Each structure stands twice: as C-alpha cells, then as structure tokens.
Amino acid sequence: MSALSAKGLSVALDEREVLSDVGLEVGAGGWLSVIGPNGAGKSTLLRALAGLLGSRGEILVDGVPAARLKPRERARLMAYAPQTPALPPDMTVFDYALLGRTPYISYLGREGRTDRDVTAGVLERLDLGAFGARRLGHLSGGERQRVVLARALTQQARVLLLDEPTTALDLGHQQQVLELVDRLRLADRLTVISTLHDLNLAGQYADAMMLLAGGHAVASGSPVQVLTEELIGTHFGASVKVQAGPDGRPQVQLVRGER
Amino acid sequence: MITRSSPPRPAVTGGGARLRPLWVAGALVLLAGCMVAGLLAGAAEISPWAVVLQLYDWLPLVSADSGLAPVEQGLLQELRLPRVLLAAVVGGLLALAGAGYQGVFRNPLADPYLLGAAAGAGLTVTMAIVFVGGDAGSAAVPAAAFAGAIGGVFLAYALGHTARRSGDGTATLVLAGVAVTSFLTAIQTFVQQLKVEELQRIYSWILGDVGGGWDDLSLIAPYALLAATTMLLHGRMLDVLSVGDDEAVSLGVRAGRVRIVVLLAASLATAAAVAVSGLIAFVGIVVPHVVRRLAGGSYRIVLPLSLVGGAAFLVLADLVARTVLAPAELPIGVVTAFVGAPFFVFVLRVTRRVET
Ligand SMILES: Nc1ncnc2c1ncn2[C@@H]1O[C@H](COP(=O)(O)OP(=O)(O)OP(=O)(O)O)[C@@H](O)[C@H]1O
Ligand SMILES: [Mg+2]
Numbered sequence: 001m002s003a004l005s006a007k008g009l010s011v012a013l014d015e016r017e018v019l020s021d022v023g024l025e026v027g028a029g030g031w032l033s034v035i036g037p038n039g040a041g042k043s044t045l046l047r048a049l050a051g052l053l054g055s056r057g058e059i060l061v062d063g064v065p066a067a068r069l070k071p072r073e074r075a076r077l078m079a080y081a082p083q084t085p086a087l088p089p090d091m092t093v094f095d096y097a098l099l100g101r102t103p104y105i106s107y108l109g110r111e112g113r114t115d116r117d118v119t120a121g122v123l124e125r126l127d128l129g130a131f132g133a134r135r136l137g138h139l140s141g142g143e144r145q146r147v148v149l150a151r152a153l154t155q156q157a158r159v160l161l162l163d164e165p166t167t168a169l170d171l172g173h174q175q176q177v178l179e180l181v182d183r184l185r186l187a188d189r190l191t192v193i194s195t196l197h198d199l200n201l202a203g204q205y206a207d208a209m210m211l212l213a214g215g216h217a218v219a220s221g222s223p224v225q226v227l228t229e230e231l232i233g234t235h236f237g238a239s240v241k242v243q244a245g246p247d248g249r250p251q252v253q254l255v256r257g258e259r
Numbered sequence: 260m261i262t263r264s265s266p267p268r269p270a271v272t273g274g275g276a277r278l279r280p281l282w283v284a285g286a287l288v289l290l291a292g293c294m295v296a297g298l299l300a301g302a303a304e305i306s307p308w309a310v311v312l313q314l315y316d317w318l319p320l321v322s323a324d325s326g327l328a329p330v331e332q333g334l335l336q337e338l339r340l341p342r343v344l345l346a347a348v349v350g351g352l353l354a355l356a357g358a359g360y361q362g363v364f365r366n367p368l369a370d371p372y373l374l375g376a377a378a379g380a381g382l383t384v385t386m387a388i389v390f391v392g393g394d395a396g397s398a399a400v401p402a403a404a405f406a407g408a409i410g411g412v413f414l415a416y417a418l419g420h421t422a423r424r425s426g427d428g429t430a431t432l433v434l435a436g437v438a439v440t441s442f443l444t445a446i447q448t449f450v451q452q453l454k455v456e457e458l459q460r461i462y463s464w465i466l467g468d469v470g471g472g473w474d475d476l477s478l479i480a481p482y483a484l485l486a487a488t489t490m491l492l493h494g495r496m497l498d499v500l501s502v503g504d505d506e507a508v509s510l511g512v513r514a515g516r517v518r519i520v521v522l523l524a525a526s527l528a529t530a531a532a533v534a535v536s537g538l539i540a541f542v543g544i545v546v547p548h549v550v551r552r553l554a555g556g557s558y559r560i561v562l563p564l565s566l567v568g569g570a571a572f573l574v575l576a577d578l579v580a581r582t583v584l585a586p587a588e589l590p591i592g593v594v595t596a597f598v599g600a601p602f603f604v605f606v607l608r609v610t611r612r613v614e615t
Contacts, residue, residue: 050509075511086365086503090556095498102499103511108492135556151502155510 002060003028003191004049004078004159009057011041011048019044019055020215026208028158029189031182033196033206035226037236040212042195043083046161049193050080061159075103079155083163083195085148089137093147096136097123100154115154122153125180141168149177153184160185162194166201174198178205199252203227204245211235223250278563282554286567290347293574297343298335300578305331337472345476346469346577346591347570348483349536350546352528354569357543358550358561359490359525360412362497363518364432367551370544371408371529374432375439377540379411380404380533382447385461389454401482404530412526415439464537466590469577475535486528487566493521494559501558539592541599542569542576 002025011019019041026032034042048055051066051074059066061077069077079100087096100122101115123129126146131139139147145168152160160181166174182205184190196202202209203223210220213235219226227250229242238254245251298314299307305327312325313335327335353371360369360376371377383403391399418439419432451461471478496517499507507514532539550564573591576598580589 047505050505052505052508070511071508071513072511075509078509080506080509082503082505085506086501088365088501088556090551091498091501092555095557096502099499099502099506099510105495107496110495151506 002026003030003062004193005060006049007058007060009045009048009055009059011044011053011055013044013053018215019048021057022212022215022217024193024210024217024220026191026193028191029185030208031185031192031194031206032208032210033194033202033223034210034212035196035199035202036212040235041215042212043163044215045212046080046163046193046195047082050078050161052080072103075155075157077157078159078161079152079157080161081148081152081163081165083167085144087136087144087147089135091136092132093128093134093136093139093150094119094123094132096147097128097150097154100151100156103155118156119150119154122150126150126153127176142170142173145169146173146177149181158189159191159193162192164195164197167197174201181205199227199232203250203252204247224248227252278560279554282560282564283567286564286571290567290571290574293571293578294343294347297346297574297578298339300582301334301339303331303334305335310335338470341472341476342470342577343574345471345535346574348476348479349469349532349539350542350573350576351566351570352483352486352532353539353542354546354565354572355487355490355562356525356528356532357569358547358558358565359493359497359521359528360543361547362493362500362558362561363521363525365501365503366433367548368433368544369436370541371525371532372440372538372540372543374436375411375415375443376408376526376529377411377533377538378440378443378447379407379409379414380530381407381465381538382443382450383407383410384534385447385450385465388457388461388464389450398478401479401531401534404534405482405527406530408526408530408533409523411439411443412436412522414443463590466537466592468588468591469536469573471535479531479535482527482531486524486531489524490521490528491562491566493517493524494557494562497521497558497562537590537592539573539595541595541602542573545599545602546572 005025007023009019009022010017022045024032034045036042044053047053049059061069061074066074098111098115098119101111101118104115105111123132126149128146128150131143136144136147145165149162149165152162162181166177169177178201181192185192206223208221209223209226211218211226211231218235219231227242229240232238232240232242232252239257241253241255242250243253295311298310309325309327312323313327313332315321316323316325357370360371360374361367383406384400387399387403415432415436419435451458496512499510499512500514500517504514546569547561547565550561550568554560554564573595576594577591580591580594583589
C-alpha cells in the first residue's frame with residue numbers, strides 16, 4: 001500500500017486551473033522529487049496534498065481518503081514546510097520548532113515533557129542545538145530554512161512535504177539537510193515529497209521524479225527517465241547536457257550558447 | 260556556522276514562551292504602585308499613610324484605624340477607589356484587545372482603533388444615547404457597544420477581504436480598518452450633532468473618562484471577565500496562528516475558528532471598555548509592544564502581561580489627567596495619545612533598528 005497517492009488532482013486558483021489531473025503514488029520510505037519551471041504548479045501540488053487548498057480528485061494517505069481525516073489526524077500523518085514560511089521575528093527557535101507538536105496537544109492544552117524532548121532532539125540533529133533561545137528575526141536565511149525543517153520534523157509525521165527545503169542553504173548545509181532527510185526516510189520509513197530547483201540534487205536524492213509543466217505532469221519515473229536533455233530542453237527552455245554520474249544517477253550541466 | 264569544538268554540548272535551551280514569575284511579579288508590583296499613587300492623588304488632601312491604613316482596614320479579617328473622617332472615607336470609597344479600579348479594568352481590556360487583534364491579524368500594528376472596533380462601538384453607543392435616550396451608564400450601552408465593535412471589525416474584514424486578491428491580506432485589512440474607522444467616526448459625529456443638548460455629554464464620554472464609579476464597574480464586569488478569560492486561554496493558539504494560515508492548518512489547527520473566537524473576545528473587551536470610558540487610544544498598541552520588547556513575543560507572555568501592564572498604564576494616565584491641570588481635568592484619551600503617540604514612534608524606531 002502506498003503511503004501517499006493522488007488521482008486526478010486538479011486545483012483552480014482565481015478561476016484558473018493551475019493543476020490539472022495530476023496523479024502520483026509514493027510508497028512508504030520513498031522520495032518523490034517534483035521538478036518544473038517557475039509557476040509550473042509545484043508548490044500548488046504540495047499545498048493541495050497537505051490539504052491547504054480545495055482540490056478535485058482523490059488523495060489517499062495510507063490508503064485512507066484524506067478528506068475523511070480530521071485536521072489533527074491529518075497533521076499527525078503529514079508535515080508541510082512551505083517555500084516561503086512566515087517567521088514571527090520575536091519567536092525563539094525552540095518555540096517555533098515546538099509548534100510542530102501542535103497536533104498532539106489539545107485545543108487549550110500545553111506542551112508536555114515529551115514535546116520538549118522531541119523538539120530538543122530534532123534541533124540537536126539539525127545542528128541547531130545552540131540556537132534554541134535565538135529569535136527568528138536574528139537568523140540567516142539558511143538557519144531559518146533549517147528551523148522550518150525542524151518544525152516539520154518535530155511533527156513526527158510519516159509523510160514530509162517539503163517545498164524547496166534547500167534554496168537558501170550553502171553547499172554544506174544543502175547536503176546536510178538532504179542527507180538528514182534521506183537518513184530519516186530510510187531509518188523511519190518516512191515518505192518524502194519535495195520540490196527542488198536544483199535538478200542535480202533532485203536527481204541524486206529522489207528515487208522517483210515528476211516533471212510538472214503548466215500544471216500537467218508531463219513526465220514521471222526514475223531520475224534517468226525524467227532528467228533527459230529533451231524534457232529539460234522542452235519544459236525549462238534550457239540547453240543542457242545530461243551524463244551519467246559515477247553513481248549512475250544523471251547529472252545535468254548547462255551548455256553555454258555559441259558566441 | 261557552529262564550531263564543533265565548543266564546550267560540551269550545551270543543553271538545548273528554549274521555552275522562552277514560558278511566562279517567567281519574575282515578570283508577572285514585576286508587572287503586578289508596578290500595577291499596585293500605580294494604583295496606590297492613583298488613590299493618593301486628588302483635590303482633597305489626604306495623607307498617604309492614612310490612605311494606606313484605610314486600604315488595609317478594608318481588607319477582610321484585619322482592621323486598622325486610619326484616623327480618616329467619614330467624609331474622607333466616603334471620598335476614598337466612592338470616588339477614588341472605583342475610579343482607579345475602572346481605569347485598571349479599562350486599560351487591561353484595551354491592551355488585551357490590542358494584543359488579541361494583533362494575534363488574529365498577525366499584525367503588530369492592529370489595534371481596537373485601527374480596526375474600526377472602537378469606532379463602531381463609539382457609533383452605536385452614541386446612537387443609543389441620541390435615539391434611545393439611554394444613559395451612558397445604562398445596561399443597553401455595553402450591548403450596543405459590542406454590536407458596534409463586532410460590526411466595525413467585520414466591516415473592515417469584509418472590505419479587506421474583497422480588496423485582497425492574493426498575497427498579503429494583513430496590510431489591506433489595516434487599511435480597510437482605517438477607512439472604516441474614519442467612515443464610522445464621521446457618522447458618529449453626524450449623529451451626535453443631531454442632538455445638541457446631548458453634545459456635551461457625548462463629547463466628554465467620547466474623549467474618554469473613567470469616573471463612572473462602582474456602577475460602571477459592575478456593568479462591565481461580566482463582559483470583561485468573559486473576554487479576558489477567553490483571550491488568555493488562547494495564547495498558544497495565537498502562537499500557532501502567528502506562523503501563517505497555511506502552516507497553522509497543516510498543524511491541524513482550524514485557523515478560521517480560532518480567529519473568530521479571539522476576534523469576538525477582543526471585540527467584547529473593546530466594547531466593554533468603550534461603553535464605560537469612551538475612546539481611549541494607544542493603550543492597545545503601546546502596551547503589547549513594550550511587553551513584546553521586554554519579555555518576549557509569545558502570546559502566552561504578551562496576553563497576560565498586556566492585561567496587567569495596560570491596567571497600570573491607564574491608572575497612571577488617569578492620575579496625570581487628574582493632576583496636571585488641577586483642579587481642571589484632562590480627558591484621559593488626551594493623555595494616552597499625548598504619551599502614547601511619541602512613545603509608539605520611539606518603540607517603532609527601536610524595533611526597526613533591532614531588525615535591520
Ligand atoms: N493564491 C494564488 N492565486 C492565484 N494564482 C496563484 C496563487 N498561487 C499561485 N498561483 C499561480 O499558480 C501557478 C502555480 O504556482 P506555484 O506556486 O504552484 O508554482 P511553482 O511551480 O511552485 O513555482 P516556483 O518554482 O516559482 O516556486 C502560478 O502561475 C501562480 O501564479
Ligand atoms: Mg513554488
């Protein structure tokens with residue numbers, strides 16, 4: 001049984017269809033990377049999967065129709081990290097990450113010991129242990145991004161929806177974050193659906209990819225099937241060369257035009 | 260980057276969202292100090308020591324001889340004490356309402372006045388006085404004020420909502436609130452001019468005063484209690500909302516419902532305050548700001564400390580209003596605006612400097 005699947009997913013925003021009839025299926029422990037040019041509908045797809053947008057079609061989480069889950073139940077199954085998160089500047093890193101425990105706390109309740117321990121553990125793993133008392137407004141772009149990831153991880157959901165989790169990170173932290181997500185999904189059989197602008201990174205970590213263009217899923221399959229010179233040329237309008245890397249995964253290089 | 264050679268793993272610090280007992284104690288001491296000062300000030304000379312003794316005497320189970328004449332006791336009991344208490348309640352409510360609106364709209368500049376709530380309450384109370392002939396202290400006034408406050412906020416919300424196409428709804432909301440406020444204030448002015456014989460009364464009420472005595476206090480007590488309790492209980496929920504609707508929903512919170520509940524509570528608090536004291540500006544924006552700067556940004560800190568801080572602030576403002584031009588009295592709203600506006604600009608500047 002797949003951890004997350006969607007059939008015929010369509011979303012209209014402002015009476016314009018920005019996602020049309022998209023289907024996907026990711027098994028437990030799988031990593032699906034959604035790629036596509038700006039405005040293709042990647043973020044819209046993740047938001048629809050997270051239940052933040054009204055959509056047509058069917059979404060199944062662990063075989064259960066998502067529409068039938070209560071908000072809190074759904075939040076325990078799926079965590080979502082947005083592309084441009086709102087970070088209250090005066091909130092501390094620890095308190096922000098602690099918000100991930102919300103689905104486990106009753107409406108007027110308060111966090112318990114476990115919630116704090118889980119949060120502390122996640123911060124430690126993300127190299128943020130020393131940042132707990134810092135205010136969000138005083139963080140660098142990359143630190144912020146890791147904090148948002150920490151918030152999603154404290155949610156301890158089986159499915160992670162990560163919208164551009166690495167855009168502001170330096171090389172080392174890009175690798176660190178993606179490696180961590182990778183380890184988590186292998187160790188805890190987490191299911192990851194991410195969007196990534198860096199096609200090489202996307203191809204390296206994902207075991208399945210989907211190319212969105214104009215709201216349609218124009219290609220999906222293994223990285224080798226999706227990262228082809230023709231598909232990238234057609235849908236990104238980029239001239240690239242794709243070669244197999246040392247690990248057999250495709251590597252995408254930009255080709256400079258003739259001068 | 261974090262250097263790995265830093266001293267043995269620092270325990271992950273955090274929990275800034277906890278309300279430190281020291282802050283609460285400090286705020287309460289400040290409030291108590293302001294209240295005693297408020298009781299001491301007044302046209303009649305009563306020795307401070309006698310006032311303190313008299314207060315002690317009024318406490319249950321203990322007694323003391325303050326040496327005050329019955330007239331002075333009566334003055335203290337029927338004028339100064341209710342006045343100070345009313346100032347505290349109104350100030351606390353306004354600051355709490357400001358903090359609540361700020362949480363609901365995720366905008367540190369939201370405030371009962373910017374959102375049309377106070378103007379709405381002002382309009383309906385004026386209408387009640389002019390058309391129904393109700394007294395400014397009658398039981399119909401809080402109900403009218405509540406309806407007006409809710410009406411004002413929802414008008415602002417509806418206007419902001421239709422004006423918003425996508426993206427930043429918060430800015431449009433405040434702009435809509437400002438438009439609604441000026442519109443409702445214009446109507447209010449029109450209505451008050453209809454009845455010249457009531458003009459003086461409405462005018463002094465609108466400018467704000469907390470001299471309503473025990474009657475006003477008991478009039479709004481139930482609303483104040485309900486509104487304050489509801490808001491104080493929603494601190495954590497407002498913290499969740501502060502990260503944005505998308506994330507709040509993805510965390511399993513019904514963001515819309517939380518908003519409505521806190522919005523209603525904040526409007527009830529505004530209404531209760533406006534019903535007995537007229538329009539007193541800036542408390543709702545300055546106090547939560549200061550609290551946030553000093554003690555932290557979590558609503559679990561901001562709400563309770565704003566309640567206490569707002570109370571202290573307004574007691575102090577009333578003290579100034581009564582003494583600065585004695586024996587004449589300034590409307591309290593003039594004092595809060597006089598102190599609040601420059602202070603607000605100052606706070607804003609400091610905030611900016613810290614953030615850039
Ligand atoms: N709230 C909205 N209302 C109307 N249209 C929207 C809204 N949000 C996004 N869109 C439109 O939907 C389309 C898809 O947007 P989406 O954010 O999903 O793109 P994306 O693939 O994530 O792009 P990017 O790579 O730039 O992040 C775009 O054309 C965008 O303009
Ligand atoms: Mg996007």
